Amino acid sequence: DGGITQSPKYLFRKEGQNVTLSCEQNLNHDAMYWYRQDPGQGLRLIYYSQIVNDFQKGDIAEGYSVSREKKESFPLTVTSAQKNPTAFYLCASSIQAVNTEAFFGQGTRLTVV
Amino acid sequence: QQQVKQSPQSLIVQKGGIPIINCAYENTAFDYFPWYQQFPGKGPALLIAIRPDVSEKKEGRFTISFNKSAKQFSLHIMDSQPGDSATYFCAASIQGAQKLVFGQGTRLTINP
Numbered sequence: 001d002g003g004i005t006q007s008p009k010y011l012f013r014k015e016g017q018n019v020t021l022s023c024e025q026n027l028n029h030d031a032m033y034w035y036r037q038d039p040g041q042g043l044r045l046i047y048y049s050q051i052v053n054d055f056q057k058g059d060i061a062e063g064y065s066v067s068r069e070k071k072e073s074f075p076l077t078v079t080s081a082q083k084n085p086t087a088f089y090l091c092a093s094s095i096q097a098v099n100t101e102a103f104f105g106q107g108t109r110l111t112v113v
Numbered sequence: 114q115q116q117v118k119q120s121p122q123s124l125i126v127q128k129g130g131i132p133i134i135n136c137a138y139e140n141t142a143f144d145y146f147p148w149y150q151q152f153p154g155k156g157p158a159l160l161i162a163i164r165p166d167v168s169e170k171k172e173g174r175f176t177i178s179f180n181k182s183a184k185q186f187s188l189h190i191m192d193s194q195p196g197d198s199a200t201y202f203c204a205a206s207i208q209g210a211q212k213l214v215f216g217q218g219t220r221l222t223i224n225p
Contacts, residue, residue, distance in 0.1 A: 004156075006156075033212075035215075040122060040217055040218070041217060042119070042202060042215040042216055042217040042218050043157070043202065043213075043215040044215075045212060045213075045214075048212060058212070059115075090156050090157070092156070101147070101159045101162075102159070102213060104149075104156030104157050104158065105156050106154070106155055106156050107154070107155070107156050
């Protein structure tokens with residue numbers, strides 16, 4: 001089955017720790033994205049990548065980092081510098097063209113304890 | 114200028130009613146307006162999309178109305194069903210930017 005897989009579904013971390021969220025896609029899409037979802041705020045773009053070994057900051061990149069070493073993978077690291085990391089994180093991908101459908105994963109709910 | 118404002122934040126409708134969700138934008142460079150549907154614990158999925166060269170688009174029970182001069186667009190759900198209960202997001206993007214700007218979301222409940 002083609003799709004986007006995010007893991008884990010639930011993640012708990014202690015304050016001051018870095019944590020990495022996994023995102024893998026087998027849709028052969030060039031572009032991948034990370035969004036953060038908070039109640040009443042919609043989806044806000046953290047980082048996006050249009051091609052391997054290249055990525056750009058989105059609207060709320062502070063406290064996050066990404067890598068894009070393989071076309072299929074776009075992991076997101078939530079660092080200890082992120083002041084309010086508890087949220088629902090969504091990964092998406094699309095073909096390398098404008099105005100096309102973005103396909104989303106099932107999301108990872110991160111809770112800082 | 115990059116914002117998309119969505120209303121209402123929540124909406125409750127009886128089965129068979131026609132819920133309407135509205136979105137407004139400022140940036141006239143936006144040229145693609147999709148709607149996404151999200152069920153609890155799942156990622157959003159594309160429902161329907163429109164470009165500004167048309168004023169209306171229908172897909173099944175879902176209709177987008179687009180008013181270019183007012184910079185507004187809306188989603189109508191005909192003959193709504195309890196299974197339509199979900200969170201709906203409008204979005205917009207600029208050609209060449211390949212980034213979606215999302216509205217705040219509307220939590221829709223269809224009562225049986």
